[in-house]
Amino acid sequence: xxxxxxxxxxxxxxxxxxxxxxxxxxxxxxxxxxxxxxxxxxxxxxxxxxxxxxxxxxxxxxxxxxxxxxxxxxxxxxxxxxxxxxxxxxxxxxxxxxxxxxxxxxxxxxxxxxxxxxxxxxxxxxxxxxxxxxxxxxxxxxxxxxxxxxxxxxxxxxxxxxxxxxxxxxxxxxxxxxxxxxxxxxxxxxxxxxxxxxxxx
Amino acid sequence: xxxxxxxxxxxxxxxxxxxxxxxxxxxxxxxxxxxxxxxxxxxxxxxxxxxxxxxxxxxxxxxxxxxxxxxxxx
Numbered sequence: 001x002x003x004x005x006x007x008x009x010x011x012x013x014x015x016x017x018x019x020x021x022x023x024x025x026x027x028x029x030x031x032x033x034x035x036x037x038x039x040x041x042x043x044x045x046x047x048x049x050x051x052x053x054x055x056x057x058x059x060x061x062x063x064x065x066x067x068x069x070x071x072x073x074x075x076x077x078x079x080x081x082x083x084x085x086x087x088x089x090x091x092x093x094x095x096x097x098x099x100x101x102x103x104x105x106x107x108x109x110x111x112x113x114x115x116x117x118x119x120x121x122x123x124x125x126x127x128x129x130x131x132x133x134x135x136x137x138x139x140x141x142x143x144x145x146x147x148x149x150x151x152x153x154x155x156x157x158x159x160x161x162x163x164x165x166x167x168x169x170x171x172x173x174x175x176x177x178x179x180x181x182x183x184x185x186x187x188x189x190x191x192x193x194x195x196x197x198x199x200x201x
Numbered sequence: 202x203x204x205x206x207x208x209x210x211x212x213x214x215x216x217x218x219x220x221x222x223x224x225x226x227x228x229x230x231x232x233x234x235x236x237x238x239x240x241x242x243x244x245x246x247x248x249x250x251x252x253x254x255x256x257x258x259x260x261x262x263x264x265x266x267x268x269x270x271x272x273x274x275x
Contacts, residue, residue: 004237011230035219064223068231179218183225190229193237 004070004193011072013189014095015182018120019102020112021081024141027172028102029060029076032182035175040065056080057092074186081116090123098135098189099124100181102172103160105142105150110159117160135188138167139181144174 004011017025026046033044040063047056062074077096079089101120103113121131138161140153157167166184170177 004234006238011234032219035217037219040219064226067227068234070230070234072226072230175218179222183222186222186226187229190226190233193233 009070011067011070011193012075013073013097013186013193014075014077015098015100015185015189016092016096017076017078017100017102018089018093018116019081020104020109020116021083023081023102023104023109023113023116024170024172025078025081025102026058027141028100028139028170028178028181029058029078031172031175031178032062032076033060035179036062056085056088076182083115083119086119086123089119090126093123093127093129096124096127096129096134097192098137098185100137100139100185101160102139102141102170103156105140105153105156105169106145107149107151110151110156113156113160132163135185135192136163136165137181137185137188138165139170139172139177140167141170141172141177143169143176144171 017028019025029044029046033041042061042063045059047058057080058076058078060076062076064072064074066072077092079085079092099120101117103109103117124131124134138157140156142150143153153167153169161167166188168177168181168184170181172178
C-alpha cells in the first residue's frame with residue numbers, strides 16, 4: 001500500500017495498466033509520456049518485440065515534483081497481455097496501489113477481456129491483495145472503431161464492471177480518455193494513502 | 202459514470218492535459234497529507250497535586266487509636 005512517508009517526505013504510488021493483449025495499455029502510457037513537459041520527461045522503459053507487442057512490461061516513472069513538501073512519484077506500469085506471460089504479470093502486480101483495466105471494446109474481444117479480468121483477480125489474490133477493494137478503474141478503449149465492430153459501453157460495463165467502479169470510454173491512440181482515467185485511479189489511490197506506523201519508518 | 206472525452210486538438214499542447222492533471226492531484230495530495238499529518242504528541246499533563254488544606258501539618262485532633270499507641274510507646 002502506498003504510504004505518506006513523513007520521515008523521507010515522499011509519496012510513491014504504483015499504478016498498473018492491465019488488460020488483454022493489444023487492448024491499448026502501452027498506448028495509454030505513450031500518450032501520457034507525450035504530454036509530459038520536457039523538464040519532467042524521464043525515461044519510459046518499454047520492452048517490445050519486433051511486432052510491437054509488449055514483451056516484458058512498460059514502465060513510466062512520473063515525477064510530479066514536490067507537492068505540499070513531499071516528493072511525489074507515480075510509477076505507471078503495463079503488463080504483457082498475452083496469456084503466456086502470466087509470471088510477468090504477477091511480478092508487475094507486486095506492491096500495486098491501483099489498477100486500470102484497459103478493455104478492448106471490439107465485440108470479438110469480449111472473451112479475452114473476461115479472461116484477462118479473471119486473470120487479474122487471481123493474480124491479485126495470489127499477491128495477498130483483495131480484488132474487491134483494490135483501487136480499480138475500467139477503461140473501454142478503441143471507441144473510435146466503427147460502431148458495428150464494438151460493443152456498446154453499457155454492455156461492456158454490465159459484463160466487466162461488476163464492482164461498479166468508475167469507467168471511461170477512450171481512444172487512447174489520440175489521447176481520448178487517457179488522462180481522465182489516470183486522474184480517476186490516482187484519486188482512488190490517494191484516498192487510500194496511509195500514514196506509516198511511526199514517523200521515521 | 203460518464204467520461205469527459207478529450208477535445209480534439211489538445212494533444213501535443215504544452216503539457217496542457219498534464220498541467221490539469223497536476224492541478225487536481227496536487228490539491229488532493231495536499232488535503233490528504235494534511236489529514237494524515239501526525240500531530241506531535243502533547244507533553245504529558247503535569248499531575249495535579251491535591252491542594253493542601255490551609256492548616257496542613259497541624260494535627261488538630263488526635264484519634265483515639267493514636268493516643269493509645271503513643272501511650273504504649275511511652
